[in-house]
Amino acid sequence: MKIRKDYTCPLEIVHDLTKGKWKPIIMFQLRYGEVSLADLERNIQGISQKMLIEQLNELVLYGIVNKEKYEGYPLRVEYSLTQDRGHKMLGAVLIMQDIGIDYMKDNGMEDVLKDKGII
Amino acid sequence: MKIRKDYTCPLEIVHDLTKGKWKPIIMFQLRYGEVSLADLERNIQGISQKMLIEQLNELVLYGIVNKEKYEGYPLRVEYSLTQDRGHKMLGAVLIMQDIGIDYMKDNGMEDVLKDKGII
DNA sequence: CCGTATCCGATCCGATACTG
């Protein structure tokens, strides 16, 4: 899609692998294991199906997310983090989640955190 | 600039705080302490002065980077990570740096790493 | 050395409609 061959530093690549409004949230949703597309769509407020699939596909392409198809009826597809790169990135995402929680507490947005049962 | 009041989850905010091609690289460059604008410009390959200052300003605005002016001649300005949010974000950036290094090793880009003395 | 201003193409992402 857009991974070049002429990067000048490691962080420049990782930015291309993970950029996009929804990618960190998607990775976070996959923290406990396999999740279906429908569940992701349900659990991520405000995302459109188009954006979800688009960013999910990029994450798959970049070795961060695994896509597993289970044949049969109904057709089932499950997404999960890859063992190495996916879980490593999750480490970074969890730190960011923590920063976001602190930021919300510092800026009077506790209501959002309560809605989600975080506090 | 663009921090709203209606976020629906912590990661959405953090994305707004840290998005932009150069922000992770800037934070990485500040990992050891104060750095001047000129040094940042020198050490970050391919960045323009405009982008550097723009993204630096956002990081300052969001409490991730500190800007210290030292009066006198020559006028000196030094940037550094803030004690709390800045260093916390650095934790995430360091993980990403690591992932980028692995990615480059896996994809035949060792030359970049050698240039930088990483391997 | 430190910063500001403008112009402009590339891309991101939301809305919407349609398929197996």
Next chain:
DNA sequence: CAGTATCGGATCGGATACGG
């Protein structure tokens, strides 16, 4: 349930020129 296709406004980021 799991996807694909298209269109258009908003934003991003590179180039360039100028000012403290």
